[in-house]
Amino acid sequence: MAELLVIRHGQASFGAENYDVLSDLGRQQARAAGEWLRGMGWAPDRVVTGTLNRQIDTATEMGFEPDREEHAGLNEYDFSDLLNARFKDGIPDLVQGDRKVHFRTLRETVFAWQRDEIENPYETWDAFCTRVEAARAFSVDTDAKRVLVISSGGVIGQLTAASLHAPAQHMMNLNLQIKNAAMTRFMFSGSLFSLNEFNATPHYATPDGAKLMSYS
Structure with missing residues (x-):
């Protein structure tokens, strides 16, 4: 089985003229996630992001080496x-x-x-679901064993709900729980795709790390 690790971008700039910019906290969150993964000996064989600046900059701050690929289906609604x-x-x-x-x-x-x-x-709801599924299929169409995806809360909520065959409303209930730079992990092999871990933030599990936590 291979791993698809999907990370929500770091905190963006809520209330600013341009939301699609990581805040200073967002950059710290992304670095903390990357450092924790390296400390656990986990490094991706493939990195895929959407085309939004906050997603791309999160990948950059995490500091992994593989050439980054893009799929617009990972962009937020x-x-x-x-x-x-x-x-x-x-x-x-x-x-x-x-x-x-x-x-x-x-x-x-x-x-x-x-x-x-x-x-x-x-964009209709059906179109959103279709492009998220296309991005998922693109990301797992690989021989890589560890795929890192940087996306956004709505997309992660939909990926999770779809993997569980949950009702559509469940996507939004999941979306609103997802912390900045949180990790959601799926396992995949061929047509098999299953949720392994949702909204995990082990990189915040210290007194100093807890200060980095945010939801928006």
Whole structure:
């Protein structure tokens, strides 16, 4: 059996004009994940990221050697576009500025998206699922025994839910639990693909490491 280790990118820049930039904390998180893996003697034979800067920079900060490949199917869904499609008269200020309201609205909006209740989204829920599956298939189509993937919370939630044949809503329940730079591990061989570990953060399991933990 081979391993597919999927890591969520480090903390991005919530509330900034450009979200797709790792914060200083996000860079520390990525380095901590890479250092922990090396300390355990784990190094990837293949590295795949999406095309987002926060994913690419997380891979760089982790510091592994294999040439990095990209697959756009690993990119996060565009929540801003979903919000604009849902709130056609303008997004409420609290959604933009209050973290609790933001994430409650995120959950409600994704559930509506899954039920096909959002008119003319940039991407349908079915299209999102299809591209995530295409990225998974691309990542495991290899002779490598240790594949490192850097992606985002929604994609990881969907990969996990799909591997468990869980209802669509379960993707979002998983998505909101995933910590920055957390590790989700799958085992694969041929057509077999199964979850081994979800949302693990052993690199935060010290008093100093615990200070690095974040969810957004």
